[in-house]
Structures are given as C-alpha cells and as structure tokens.
Amino acid sequence: MKDKESSRKRKRATNTKKHTKKPQNHQQQPPPRIPSKSQNQKDSTFDDQQTPSNPAKLSKPSSFLDKMKARLSGGHFRMINEKLYTCTGNEALNYFQEDPALFDMYHTGYQEQMLHWPDQPVNIIIKWLKDHNPSLVVADFGCGDARLAKNVKNRVFSFDLVSNDPAVIACDMSNVPLGSSSVDVAVFCLSLMGTNFPSYLQEAHRVLKPSGWLLIAEVKSRFDPNNGGADPNKFSKAICDLGFTSELKNFSNKMFILLHFKKKEKLSSTAKEIEWPELKPCLYKRR
Numbered sequence: 556m557k558d559k560e561s562s563r564k565r566k567r568a569t570n571t572k573k574h575t576k577k578p579q580n581h582q583q584q585p586p587p588r589i590p591s592k593s594q595n596q597k598d599s600t601f602d603d604q605q606t607p608s609n610p611a612k613l614s615k616p617s618s619f620l621d622k623m624k625a626r627l628s629g630g631h632f633r634m635i636n637e638k639l640y641t642c643t644g645n646e647a648l649n650y651f652q653e654d655p656a657l658f659d660m661y662h663t664g665y666q667e668q669m670l671h672w673p674d675q676p677v678n679i680i681i682k683w684l685k686d687h688n689p690s691l692v693v694a695d696f697g698c699g700d701a702r703l704a705k706n707v708k709n710r711v712f713s714f715d716l717v718s719n720d721p722a723v724i725a726c727d728m729s730n731v732p733l734g735s736s737s738v739d740v741a742v743f744c745l746s747l748m749g750t751n752f753p754s755y756l757q758e759a760h761r762v763l764k765p766s767g768w769l770l771i772a773e774v775k776s777r778f779d780p781n782n783g784g785a786d787p788n789k790f791s792k793a794i795c796d797l798g799f800t801s802e803l804k805n806f807s808n809k810m811f812i813l814l815h816f817k818k819k820e821k822l823s824s825t826a827k828e829i830e831w832p833e834l835k836p837c838l839y840k841r842r
C-alpha cells in the first residue's frame with residue numbers, strides 16, 4: 556500500500572515537471588531573420604506594383620503594411636469597377652452618394668491601372684481638340700479627374716457621378732443639365748460603363764448641335780467578338796441608327812478603340828427600333 560502511494564506521488568511530481576514552462580531566456584533566442592536577397596525577390600511578386608526600389612526598405616515593418624494596404628485597395632478598386640460595369644448609371648449614382656470615398660478609391664485604382672497603358676486615350680482626344688477650332692464647345696461624359704478640360708482651350712462641360720472639383724458637374728450622364736443642340740463635341744472616354752449605356756449616347760445626341768462630333772474611346776477587349784465582346788460593326792450601326800454618320804473607326808491601338816461620328820443634320824422621320832449589342836464589363840487583372 557505504502558509502495559503504491561509513493562509511486563503515485565513520484566508520478567505526479569514528474570507530470571508537474573513536464574508541464575512547467577521553462578523561464579524564457581531571450582539571449583538564447585535565435586536572432587530575427589533578415590530576408591535574404593532571394594526572399595526579397597519572392598516578396599516582390601506579392602504585389603509587384605508596390606516593390607520599393609531600395610531593398611533595405613523591405614526589412615522595415617511598414618513596407619509589409621504598405622503592401623497589405625495596396626493589396627486591399629487593389630481589391631476594392633476591382634470590386635467598385637465591376638459594380639460600375641454591372642449596374643445602371645442611376646444605381647451607380649446612388650452607390651457613390653452613399654459613400655463618396657468609394658469614388659476616390661476607384662480613381663486611385665484606375666490611375667494605377669492606366670500607368671500600364673502605353674497611350675492614354677484621353678491624350679488622343681486632347682490632341683484631336685487641339686487640332687480643331689478652340690471655339691468648339693465640348694461635353695465630357697464621365698470626365699473622371701477632368702483632365703480633358705484642364706488641357707484644352709475649349710469651353711468644356713465635365714460630367715461625372717461625383718464632383719471633387721468645382722469644374723465637374725455631378726450627375727448621371729443619362730440626364731445632363733444642358734440644353735438641346737447646345738454643344739459641338741460630345742466625348743466618352745472609357746466611360747460607357749453602365750448597363751444602360753445607350754441612354755448616355757441618346758443624351759449626347761440630344762445635346763449635340765447638328766453636325767456635332769461624337770468621340771468615343773473604349774476598351775478594345777469589349778469589342779472582341781471572339782472573346783465575348785460586342786461586334787464593333789453592330790455597335791457602330793446602332794449609333795448610326797440613333798442619328799449619326801460614322802466618320803472614323805480606329806483599331807490600331809492595343810488597348811482601346813476610337814470611334815468618331817457626326818450628328819446627322821436631319822433626323823429620319825421614321826423612328827426605328829435600335830438593336831444595341833451588349834457591352835461586356837472590362838475587368839482588370841490583379842497585378
């Protein structure tokens with residue numbers, strides 16, 4: 556009996572030893588690992604847009620945080636972008652009115668994406684305007700940061716869903732505060748985003764003077780019928796049926812197409828049903 560009792564006591568003592576935490580000896584801890592060159596390279600693929608040029612910066616904890624923030628904001632951009640391509644203009648207006656910070660988030664991401672485009676379509680349109688008479692009055696539908704208005708001598712009415720600039724008029728561009736036949740040029744630079752895009756083109760037709768110009772720059776992949784995109788000829792025909800003549804189709808750029816139309820002097824008396832092709836959303840890749 557005594558033997559059993561003493562063996563139980565011994566067992567308890569060894570168990571307690573097993574579970575007792577050793578006091579930490581910090582001096583014996585291995586030193587923190589400094590990322591080697593190959594680890595730095597691996598990190599840079601995490602989000603190569605954010606890789607600092609100085610590798611020493613990578614060892615600072617803030618660079619990891621910066622990368623996390625960049626990743627998060629890239630995700631937010633893609634989410635907002637997809638929303639804009641899959642809802643109506645009015646829904647997009649309400650979306651941004653509820654949280655105007657989303658608009659800034661979208662535009663930060665959009666500018667980041669555009670850095671990877673060899674040419675900016677807005678610069679091609681700016682050049683077109685500079686080559687024409689500066690007295691032409693322009694309406695920029697979906698103007699973004701109003702770069703167009705800031706770079707030409709023309710009088711420009713700039714419209715977007717949110718206004719962060721006194722020069723920009725906040726509205727849904729299917730209903731702009733301009734009189735009928737009041738402008739010479741209507742511009743849509745990558746802005747035919749809403750599912751109701753035909754109503755934006757109808758509005759441009761309303762505000763354009765007879766013989767006024769309609770200039771469209773759109774993402775090329777949206778007009779690639781082999782890849783689910785619209786047939787550009789059907790799109791062009793629909794615009795002509797709205798009351799325009801086609802003046803230019805330029806597919807030479809890798810990233811965007813350029814289409815120019817002129818508003819017909821006289822509208823045909825027989826209004827016909829216009830067959831608009833669907834325009835697929837332009838979704839940006841994670842970089």
Ligand SMILES: C[S@@+](CC[C@H](N)C(=O)[O-])C[C@H]1O[C@@H](n2cnc3c(N)ncnc32)[C@H](O)[C@@H]1O
Nearest residue numbers: 644677697698699715716727728744745746748
């Ligand atoms: C891709 S960005 C292009 C901005 C500018 N045109 C450029 O080329 O830099 C498209 C812009 O169209 C605006 N947009 C989209 N739908 C709109 C609508 N229904 N009414 C007004 N603006 C709209 C978006 O808010 C966004 O600023």
